[in-house]
Amino acid sequence: MQSGMIPILKVxxxxxxxxxxxxxxxxxxxxxxxxxxxxxxxxxxxxxxDITGLDMVDTFVARxxxxxxxxxxxxxxxxxxxxxxxxxxxxxxxMGFSMQGVHTALNVDEGMALLATLRSSxxxx
Amino acid sequence: xxxxVLATQEMKIASEDDVVLVRRAVRSxxxxxxxxxxxxxxxxxxxxELGRNIWIHARHGAAIIEELEDGPRPGVRVEFKDxxxxxxxxxxxxxxxxxxxxxxGLGLSGTKRLVDDFQIQSEVGxxxxxxxxxxxxx
Numbered sequence: 001m002q003s004g005m006i007p008i009l010k011v012x013x014x015x016x017x018x019x020x021x022x023x024x025x026x027x028x029x030x031x032x033x034x035x036x037x038x039x040x041x042x043x044x045x046x047x048x049x050d051i052t053g054l055d056m057v058d059t060f061v062a063r064x065x066x067x068x069x070x071x072x073x074x075x076x077x078x079x080x081x082x083x084x085x086x087x088x089x090x091x092x093x094x095m096g097f098s099m100q101g102v103h104t105a106l107n108v109d110e111g112m113a114l115l116a117t118l119r120s121s122x123x124x125x
Numbered sequence: 126x127x128x129x130v131l132a133t134q135e136m137k138i139a140s141e142d143d144v145v146l147v148r149r150a151v152r153s154x155x156x157x158x159x160x161x162x163x164x165x166x167x168x169x170x171x172x173x174e175l176g177r178n179i180w181i182h183a184r185h186g187a188a189i190i191e192e193l194e195d196g197p198r199p200g201v202r203v204e205f206k207d208x209x210x211x212x213x214x215x216x217x218x219x220x221x222x223x224x225x226x227x228x229x230g231l232g233l234s235g236t237k238r239l240v241d242d243f244q245i246q247s248e249v250g251x252x253x254x255x256x257x258x259x260x261x262x263x
Contacts, residue, residue, distance in 0.1 A: 022145065024141045024142070024144070024145055025141055025177070026141060055162075055166065056148070056152075056166055056169050056170055056173065057170075058170050058173040058174055058177070059174060059232065059235060060177065085166075086163070087162050087163050087165075087166035087167075088166065090163055090166070090167075091163075091166050091167050091170045091239065094167065094235075094238050094239055095170070095235030095236070095238060095239060096234070096235050096238070097235065
């Protein structure tokens, strides 16, 4: 299985994965494993997945992304999916797909801000 | 008056990469024919779902891409054909939430919602054919 195709960077305590190339089933699955391993390795408390570069997200890739978020949550990390294009959002909703298990935000900045809020509310409990 | 077929292109589907090639061909055709980005994304997503079905369930098949014209209105039709195992119960398969293999259950019903026309025929042991059509909106 190909691995390391999508760069996963640590930025100020959180992980940022920016998907710039269209994913097929194999690379999407590789990404899921890479991102979970990166969480374990870097002990990051937040993950931002930027999909600005994707002009199409089919149900398989959408499922991989939401599952990744739910898996990360089991590990103790919140995930924010950012940068979904209007065409992608419209298509997924029309297909009946709901992005359960992940937070969403407009862009990377907003995603980072949301993670900070989620973390402070959790730490405050 | 039936729609006129301006051009036909057949592409094989025998690998995951072939699905990507078919998706790219359809996207570029939709753009060339003046589809807006929403219609283009819907069509390309439908093509990816159906192409993947062939790869996952039948392993081999073909996509026949047609450029259509209905009066002044451009359209794209894609037929996905395979000689795979076929679908025993199309109504069940078309109902949302049902899934086999590694599909997700939204596949066929979700795909139908993305296009203007959706025709499916399947015979167990003989194969499946799905034909989708999308028209440019003005």
